[in-house]
Amino acid sequence: MLWVLSVLGLGLGLGRLAYRLAFQQALEERSSAPAGAVGATTGMASGGSPLRLPEWTGRERVNLLVLGIDQREGEPGPWRTDTLMVVTVDPVARSLGVLSIPRDLWVTIPGFGENRINTAHFLGDAYGYPGGGIALAQETLRYNFGITTSYYVRVNFTAFEKAIDLLGGIDLCVPETIDDPRYPDAHYGYEPFHLPAGCQHLDGRTTLKYARTRATSGGDFDRMRRQQQVLRAVRERVLRLNMLPTLIARAPALWEAVREGVRTNLTLEEMIALARLAAEIPEDRIRMIVIGPSMTSPYTTPDGAEVLVRIPEKVQEALADLFGPQRLRLEVRVAVWNGTLRPGLAARVAAALAPLGVEVVEVRNAERSDYAETRVLARPPALEAARQIAGWLGLPLTAVTAVPDPLCACEILIRLGADFPEIPGGR
Template identity: 45%
Template sequence: MNRSKSHIPGWLAFALSVAFVLSSVAVIIFAYLTFQVVMKRPLNPVESDAVAVADVDLQLEQAGPAAAPTVSVGMPTPTLFPTHEPWEGTDRVNILLMGIDRRPGEAFISRTDSMMVASIDPETETISILSVPRDLYVSIPGRGRDRINTAFVYGSAGNSPEGGASLAMQTVAYNLGVPVDHYVMVDFSAVIRGIDILGGIDVYVPQPLNDPTYPDMNYGYDPLYIPAGTQHLDGELALKYARTRHVDNDFGRASRQQQVILAARDKAVSMGVGSLLTKAPSLYQQVESGIKTDLSLELLIALARMVSEIPEENIRNEVLDYNYVSSYRTETGAQVLVLNNATAAPLIQELFYGE
């Protein structure tokens, strides 16, 4: 691919990328729906509990072997720094979707309190999505052991979101055995405005959802209630539905997040790429500042053509829940999760290696 020969207007290029995003299962622009409820924590990532734990646990890592239990059972071992050849349309593509805890006017550097790996396989015409819990205690290359959602902050030292994305990709590859080819990062504004431009989404709520302590933007409360049944959600309500965790736990929330992503995909596919393109200028103006990615225009177009034809029954979404992780308390007292390779390895083989 020769990117230098592309002379496409900025808004049209963005529109094409959005067409891919909204017509594929990943619905990358809405991946931020998976971010963790962090409204009660400091906005400055270097002041967060997670990074504070990182500083202490890094010292422990340097002083001796990590205390976290591990199970060595056949986890894949990809190259830590993969090289990317031009995509020929036949190889599997893995994309790390990250939700950034960023408020309007803030830099694009904070914790990735949502992380998903979306895998598109042209050969089998399948798509897999795996949600990774923010509290997963992992080895971060060059940093020791810490929660996986701090990798982006470490890599962003020097105000470099691209560096943060790179370290986050390396961390996922190193610990899960999943080679990561590309990344997409989104924030609050892209989620809400993007869904609103779609005209909202329809979601089936299996049981009434009541969260009297749902946090608002000013560190207060904005009580949330959504009745059972099929509900039409605008951008703001869809974000709340995906964010709330007090009605169950982080794993239940992860399932709702994937539910919202698939609902957005269904809505976008039903609208068609042509309809999305007519909304392109408005969409570009409203959400451009809330998205960062290393996906090229050529790759976006190629993926859009392919994934829009993948049937819904060929989409598999999973969460690394307590079937695959265990609770663990570090020597510093931090409550985290550790991966159980004995159960996680077979799942990862199925999702990302087709075995």
Template identity: 40%
Template sequence: TDTMMLFTLDPISNTAGILSIPRDMWVNIPGYDYHKINQAYYFGELDKLPGGGPALAMETVKQFLGVDIQYYAQIDFNAFVRFIDEIKGVKIRVEEPITVVVMGTNRKITLEPGVVTLPGDIALAYARQRYTEGGDFDRARRQQQVVLAIRDRILSFDMLPTLITRAPVLYNELASGVRTNMSLEQVIRLAWLAQQIPEQNIKRAVIGTDAVEFGTSPDGLDILIPIPDRIRLIRDEIFTSGGPVGPVALAEDPASLMQAEAARVSVQNGSGTDGLAGQTATWLRDQGFNVVDESNADQFYNVTTFFVYNGKPYTLRYLTTLMDIQNPRVYNRYDPNAPYDIAVVVGSDWAASNPMP
């Protein structure tokens, strides 16, 4: 995955958000332990998981940021170039001299400061160039710049009606380079809605150097280790549009974070003590958890264990804190079709000692 951006759009508040995620971010990929975040797509394709690479990439980002994700659009380089050429290039304000190499050639072009209109191949080179002082972080900002330049080009020349008229033809031409779980009708509706959002209502951010630590993976790769509290503040600044719980409260209140995730929790009795699942489920409901299942586990458990089927990191953390589990035993079992997001299997340790009244 060369580039990862998370977009949200709120039609009620008429706002949108764009967050760029560095591809070297070191995260837990459900079912695969810790890797760079851009490996999620690769693993999903390699192992032919349900939904393939896009589904695992979506779930990984969802678990990493705690933002629910419904749709994806995967666009390859050729489709990117072809679409920009269709709209007659994009207008970019270059802030400082930058030399780019057109993909597939040895052609080098130096862009000087000022406003320039770039054709598709040079716009791609500009968006992909990573050998600048800020490296991938600068590159992410340029990528957002290009995305908004595409939007501005379409709006300034009132191209959207023409593009929509040509949408079936364009869709067929670009189909080999675009992969999405949205229908053409949904794409058109989304485009029509997005163009109505004023630019000042589009919040943008890059997860940058102040939200990560630089590190090295066990196999010697350069990685970015996230600082969770700082990343959560960035996320809330970009994606929280209002309501009774604002970004600062979300950042500080674990119960609010848990409730915002609305995770479905199963409580299963692996202790051998009759009625313990029901008693635990009632106690957790009193604490605000959405317990949707009470049942017996498939085997005896000495140690209380957590199985995560869909990424709900704040719910998991609040559960383990509330239950006073010092070294929680957690297993990722990614399954988008599971009837619950987290299963808590209470073991004999919980039966012997717990904080319930």
């Protein structure tokens, strides 16, 4: 994710003069660095004088949420997210992962019910969620996937295009000819897009179209793979041409070019330090995963919308690959009762919970088999774990209820009702 950290991020939230002062102070005094997160190393400035550059010294995994919003020039918002990625960096193992999430994935948006995941940002801004759309997107990710993102970068179309041009474009190989007569223009019309197959050099405008179009057989899944291909191409260009020192030196000009289209909570030193860390990670330690057809199933909502739902164990395998097997370990005792006439449902749900690390202490039929709604009943100290379990199973927050005694030798009782769906792959 070098292009976000080294091109778009440097100096965010600062004007040109303020940036120069802050950059000087950050490199010489490091007064604003979080304790234990950023150190400094010494290199040589262009004039031969010592130059101290921030270095990431934290040992905890760093998760960064990347949002690409569908903002067109002059639009006040709120906006949906065309792109939703999580970048995870392990400073100790020196590894980096990128997870791309389909915009049509059907999830629970805390406080707003079930919807496509790309609406979380829109709803958060539109309805005054604390922290706005970015915060609601982060909470939606945490609730449904158990992924906490301490940092975020939000980018619009214009900033992306300018960033690529500031790098001098990128080189990549287009695997198939793209013909998109209905590629959207900036005014809700169409701007036909054609790109032949083959290896070529792309400017910012063409790269944006390549990363946005869905006019190939794989639709949105192909688009997510192309976006990851662009990330690799940017990284390769920055490293091959040894551009990182130049990008840091040109930070004020870069910031002036993209500042209107980027929002982040990364500090100056964190941006530089993470960019340097990412540059040091070898290619064979980078994993990029798309939540694709093998991890999802088509689903038609009650109002007729065509969306995607998760196959839990398949998604869990992908998350364990990127974030490690200990990504989400819930040390609670859980009972699963089948309150339906569907044989084996409780056992299938118990199996789906196994990767979360819970201790399933009881699997049986409920005292009745005609429960209409699924309920997750939790002792008050286990409420947060119950919400994580509900999110993993694709249940709404309203399914979770605090009770003094869930009537089992456990902290959480999952009582399955007729509304609990069967999803290919089992759950």
